[in-house]
Amino acid sequence: GAVVSQHPSWVICKSGTSVKIECRSLDFQATTMFWYRQFPKQSLMLMATSNEGSKATYEQGVEKDKFLINHASLTLSTLTVTSAHPEDSSFYICSARDSAAHEQYFGPGTRLTVT
Amino acid sequence: KQEVTQIPAALSVPEGENLVLNCSFTDSAIYNLQWFRQDPGKGLTSLLLIQSSQREQTSGRLNASLDKSSGRSTLYIAASQPGDSATYLCAVRPIQAGTALIFGKGTTLSVSS
Numbered sequence: 540g541a542v543v544s545q546h547p548s549w550v551i552c553k554s555g556t557s558v559k560i561e562c563r564s565l566d567f568q569a570t571t572m573f574w575y576r577q578f579p580k581q582s583l584m585l586m587a588t589s590n591e592g593s594k595a596t597y598e599q600g601v602e603k604d605k606f607l608i609n610h611a612s613l614t615l616s617t618l619t620v621t622s623a624h625p626e627d628s629s630f631y632i633c634s635a636r637d638s639a640a641h642e643q644y645f646g647p648g649t650r651l652t653v654t
Numbered sequence: 655k656q657e658v659t660q661i662p663a664a665l666s667v668p669e670g671e672n673l674v675l676n677c678s679f680t681d682s683a684i685y686n687l688q689w690f691r692q693d694p695g696k697g698l699t700s701l702l703l704i705q706s707s708q709r710e711q712t713s714g715r716l717n718a719s720l721d722k723s724s725g726r727s728t729l730y731i732a733a734s735q736p737g738d739s740a741t742y743l744c745a746v747r748p749i750q751a752g753t754a755l756i757f758g759k760g761t762t763l764s765v766s767s
Contacts, residue, residue: 573754582743582759583698588752632697634754642688643747643755647697 545646562633568613569635660758677744
């Protein structure tokens with residue numbers, strides 16, 4: 540099956556700093572990528588949808604200036620958490636879909652801890 | 655707005671039992687439904703995907719059914735094993751193009767030996 544990678548798998552940062560998370564589709568071209576956030580013992584909540592070359596569409600309640608999403612190529616999307624705060628600590632999971640696929644393929648997730 | 659509900663939220667069973675996890679969704683206009691497994695602190699593992707035109711899918715000891723008109727899906731696990739302990743997530747893909755999977759809150763399964 541298709542493989543999606545994320546980097547880093549975990550990161551610890553200080554409050555006020557910015558963190559970038561990369562999501563790559565390794566063996567297919569992802570026309571659409573999705574970013575989810577999962578708090579402990581909660582389900583995945585969609586943060587934003589991005590199409591290659593276009594601005595991301597953010598879900599209600601997600602600050603677009605705080606969570607910067609770039610989908611500059613068909614195999615790479617990045618999520619930058621700007622001016623991170625402890626409440627941004629969460630598990631961030633990216634997902635990718637190509638134009639022919641019926642499935643969304645998920646990355647392994649990135650654990651962000653803000654101290 | 656599509657909402658996905660999973661019942662029960664948690665389930666504990668002894669090894670060897672057959673069990674059923676339930677998923678319901680409010681809008682029957684779906685493209686497909688997918689069941690995932692998630693181990694603590696880990697990402698998602700896709701278990702079964704059912705297209706909207708299908709009634710069920712099987713993989714090993716797992717069988718998932720879909721009744722789109724009533725907005726329900728079940729995941730049947732036969733002869734449960736301790737290694738089946740995990741959180742099981744149900745997700746639907748809305749029919750609108752370009753939309754993301756919408757997840758339920760999951761059922762956390764614990765199988766004791």
